[in-house]
Amino acid sequence: MSAPLHDPEAPREPVRLKLAALRAEPLPATFKGLPAIAEGVFLQDLDRLKLSLLDGDLPLPAAVLKESALTHNARWMRAFTGRAGVSLAPHGKTTMAPQLFQRQFDEGAWGMTAATAVHVRTYRRFGVPRVILANQLVGKADLELVFRELAADPSFDFFVLVDSAAGLDLLRTAAIAHGLTRPVQVLLEVGTPGGRTGVRSVEEGAALAALIQAASPAIALRGVEAFEGVYSGADTARVELGALTMIETVAELTRRGCADGWFAPGEVLLSAGGSAFFDMAAKTLAAVEAGGTGHALRVVLRSGCYLSHDSLQYERMQDRMRQRAGALWGEGPGLRNAIEVWAYVQSVPEPGRAICTAGRRDLSYDACLPQPLWWYRQGTHDAPQAAPGSWTVSKLNDQHAFVDAVAAADAGEGALPLRVGDLIAFGVGHPCTTFDKWPLLYTVDDVYRVTGGVRTFF
């Protein structure tokens, strides 16, 4: 058994995912947002229907991705990682959309990140060649899903986390029992006290690294990983210090590991960087040196949300990232929101309140409630009108959003001009929990004509 070697200088084959069957799949009539005319139509033929959201061609709610923003964001991240000298394995759990994975590979992604063994299976079905499973792998059936893929394709490059002796023992025992003919490549997971998974200190990490080494040849230690995004909240200083400390622990363990010979042959991976702190991860980890030990180092960021971005949570965080990043950020403001959910105004039962046809089944509500972005009245407006900042979503039910005009009582009925039948667009904070509510999202041009559809697999 020997670990596969990765030559960072080797020319890269373009990754072409297996999307043909997906594109040729007839769209089921049970999908929300799908109009009668699109039932049974192949995904790849959606654009031929010339559907217009603003003309009312779609039953609402419907979720859309703006083509121009997707393209901008994919290119922006390629440029950013290029400047930073790091690689990207976007977290596919955000979208679970192989068509979007292809866009990410087209813009230079080095691999994809997964959260579960079932994600790994889905990725492999569509031909993703390299996966970081950013969790410890436990459970007979989960292990089997992953080991089957490892056995079936010697070129499948797979990494999984280990954060404890218990987890390591389960993995090693299962790998031997399955008769795997190559080592399972693992990354040592760094956590933080009071946080989620991962070792709590450099010392715990060093102790675990010794155990992983002893699990050779079934297991190969290939690097160090953290998810610093466990830090969040309004206390910026505390949050940033916590995230940075985790990233620095990755750096420290990598340096120690190189010096002390912990790592299996080949590149050593340093991986961190969710969607809120990838600037810090890039800066800190790209500065690590292997110290003449012969190991090549590869920094792998794992942001999942950059492609769609959002209007609220990550948009706010981006302001701070831009400040921190300085010249590394490049020109311009950065990522743009690509994801919106459109609904109808179903009822205006009282002045200052509109009840709209999208709810908890359609919109994120974990980081914050959604926010009205646009409204549009057919026959009156030429283009969507910006929703005033005084409009808020005060409540979500499963299938309804309550849009209130904050100053309605003072301003009279004019504060909320919405009428039954008007269209309204919502922006979200946290794309992950909006994507997972839609088996089909539309791609649209800047005037909301449907250019295609993106299927998700949650």
Added chain:
Amino acid sequence: MSAPLHDPEAPREPVRLKLAALRAEPLPATFKGLPAIAEGVFLQDLDRLKLSLLDGDLPLPAAVLKESALTHNARWMRAFTGRAGVSLAPHGKTTMAPQLFQRQFDEGAWGMTAATAVHVRTYRRFGVPRVILANQLVGKADLELVFRELAADPSFDFFVLVDSAAGLDLLRTAAIAHGLTRPVQVLLEVGTPGGRTGVRSVEEGAALAALIQAASPAIALRGVEAFEGVYSGADTARVELGALTMIETVAELTRRGCADGWFAPGEVLLSAGGSAFFDMAAKTLAAVEAGGTGHALRVVLRSGCYLSHDSLQYERMQDRMRQRAGALWGEGPGLRNAIEVWAYVQSVPEPGRAICTAGRRDLSYDACLPQPLWWYRQGTHDAPQAAPGSWTVSKLNDQHAFVDAVAAADAGEGALPLRVGDLIAFGVGHPCTTFDKWPLLYTVDDVYRVTGGVRTFF
């Protein structure tokens, strides 16, 4: 054009939904919870695989429905509605599972309730013969989905809500434009001040009823409706008074409508009763009399959650329902929880904290956070062990649950005996937002052997 007549004395044909194609559908390898051995297996053959959750045959997380509780709950509700002398059109939006709809019809459901036009399309695809769309219908493409069904099958019995002149006008104009050859049957929607949709008072209702009458023959007023579940919260007196007032407004408008001849020929429907107050709706509405006007009255409850019930929100509400209902409740405690989500303990990074492999993508978190119900260690336990009440879910991430032992600091490590690889079951508060996270839920017997699968269409 004439409204279809419903003779409550007529013998009822058993409803047989079109489930054959669904049952003969191969299960896609992208479904979470699906083990390798079940990929491509027909849904109807799942039981033949003899899968055992406790033996680790399923990748986790997986969602299960306990057969014994489903059966109990379906029969319990049949008995309850029988005692109360009311009909049931369960809200299908809870489960969006045609196989469960069939169980509900088998136990005497009169129809199904839907939340959106897309739901109506899905119901019709599976042959649901009678639907209440419990919302006002707006939007060109949504109207088209419904009108197509009305045009295609003269026996399709469909009701939709109207809550305003604006909504009525949209519906009437569209019905005429589509050349429908029978009237659209509408229910006048009752709301509450500060609430969601619906008229705010008897007076508003009477004024709208006059407009609906004037929209004949395109529109036929067939009854009055409310969703009293807009009232919720800890202030029981306020909540119950609010809900009861809405239900009484339905009663009052029905009496007035009968007396003043608002309603189209045929049965008049009085509909209310979500899952928290169906006892109050049944008692109050079943007591309404048509006053010798020749109208037969039918009370239709619409609970969606009774079939699965839950462990937290509706379980707490049930205590109060039982108190209120008195003899109408019948013997025994009532509904039983049928829905659980199982996960693995992935990491025990600190004493008193276990990180488990289920998160916001798998579990409800809108009414409350989930609660550990059971845990199980293979090779040690004969059966799932009850989780102590001191274990709580302190946080959910997208793919993780943080299980903390409340008294861990005092009690030492023994407070949370969980180890990496243990199984853990979570109960939820609010089944609607758990069902919609699972394209496939397993039915299981009382020792968690898989007896089948239930597909959902969200």
